[in-house]
Amino acid sequence: MKHLLASVGLVALAACSSTPGEVFRSYSETGSLVDSGDFGNANMNNHLVMTGEAGYVHSLGNRFASEVQTTVNFAFGSSQLDVGARDTLSEQARWIKQFPEVRFKVYGHTDKVGSNAYNKRLGQQRANTVVNYLVSQGISRSRLEAVVSFGETQPLIVTEGRERRNRRTVTEVTGFVQSHPVIMDGKYAQVVYRETILSAKPPSDLATVKENETIVMSSE
Template sequence: MAIDRRFFLIGAASLGLTACSDPKHSFNREAGASIDEGGFGNPTMHNTMLQSGQISLAEVMTRRFHAEVPSMVNFAFDSAHLDDEARSILRMQAHWMRQFPELRFTIYGHTDAVGTAAYNVRLGQRRADAVMRYLVSQNVPRSSIIAVVSRGETQPLIASEGYEPANRRTVTEISGLVRRHTRMDGQYARIIHREYVASATEQHRPE
């Protein structure tokens, strides 16, 4: 009889898992359940690694930043001017950055290989400085940007000795986070509340 009961429990558990995986019932779950992509073990492992220090919060947020926001803007040849596309990307970056005041960022400036190495270091710095100024103009706290660095021509995306638009860029990266506890003021609490509500919003997909 014990064996029959065990099979019954296994069958009931399987039925419950099937119901939970049904998209029609996916909204009727707790807020935040969207982190479970269907393999419950992955979110559990992720949380365990985060709590045990095997991965850092900065690493987690870096992956999220790159998944949600373009981290790179490009420039015309021998220029540090931000065109309309660059400013649009930087507004998205700024919006994301303002939501996480505990994070700190570094901006890296890059060039192609045309010109001397010394000139390209200066050009990369001008590009990084232009991005920093624009982000600050979009209400990103200057203290959130801890470094503005030129890599010059030393880290190309595409190996080329000539004019290569993809290499004329800046990249915004998360460098770390404030060690002290973040003060839970009204603005930060509102951000957390918005994220929580968004995770519980039913997504309507076309049939």
Template sequence: MGLRKVTLFAAVGLATLAACGNNENWHKEAGSFYTSRGSFGEATALNIAYQTGERSFVVDLNNRFSQEVLTTVNFAFNSAQLDEAARDILRVQAQWIKQFPEIRFKVYGHTDAVGSRGYNKQLGKRRAHAVVNFLTTQGIHRSRLVAAISFGEDQPLIVTQGRERLNRRTVTEVTGFMSNNPATLDGKYAEIIMREYIESATEQPPNTESGLESISGQSE
């Protein structure tokens, strides 16, 4: 009986080792399968972000940002010019962004599929820069805004090879904390929310005489 158990355990061990040898991920960095690219160092950065609380705060704030304001603006065909509708949306974005001076934002540029891939990459970048430039005119410091990313035609909302306004867009997202605000990660998130809560308070009008008389009448 004992010999059979030993033989069984040995067989299981060999099978496990064989499985590890055949698994192409066994030699990669621990946690790499949680990231999109799995490149070296990415899992470590992800772990740090979770441990400091930055990642969860950024996700929460970005969800709130997308729920409270329009994060997307659209463009005319082959254009990086902001129309009045886009400027109206960006003014609202700027007001929201001003509430959180500790937070950085990134603007992603997109195009439709008309034109070459290389041209669309550049067009998407010009659109992202147009948005960032306008936000700076609304009082947002340039160091808080990044417009270096363009997806070009690679992430359409509507899959088509023709012209499509919904695909010609930029998207603004929360991406992290300012590097000169490290204390924000040390339990300061609640203070940010508390500050916003206090600043949002409005003075209530005093009770009118008619209101007081009504209350007095009810008490009698």
């Protein structure tokens, strides 16, 4: 009877596996069959919330999205930038230069035409193209990531056909440069609300702050 129950239990566990035909491994971490290797993300998120960093990232991301056009679009099957895309990215670069303490990520997307594998590669190429352009505008590559492509999986317009609005990249605020002196001191608000803080400083202090920021930006 014990052997029968054990066999039934193993069959049930195998059936619950996220991958068809995958066999339960007793030496794996608890939950590893459904986690896909993302253990630790919850702890990291808790840390960001407890330190307040997550809230400041969210606030700065909202500000970026409200002050700058965060999306550029592409021709069908292409990762080349047209004139409109370059103008938008130049605008993004000017905004990003104001915040040498901040990191950004560029997400690449495609429409539904073509295989998923092809569209994943094309989405990545588009993200890489945008990062390369921002770098050419004087942004440190260490503050930019083009490592995620959503391919065809997150369309703005749900259609199987060609759709320019789906062929896009999106630039987003993703965090802070942890080695930056201001961030090491935990002064996130000083970054997010920089203009408000500077407006309250005496003229002599304002000149010193701007001089220090110029030095930091030129060292990127």
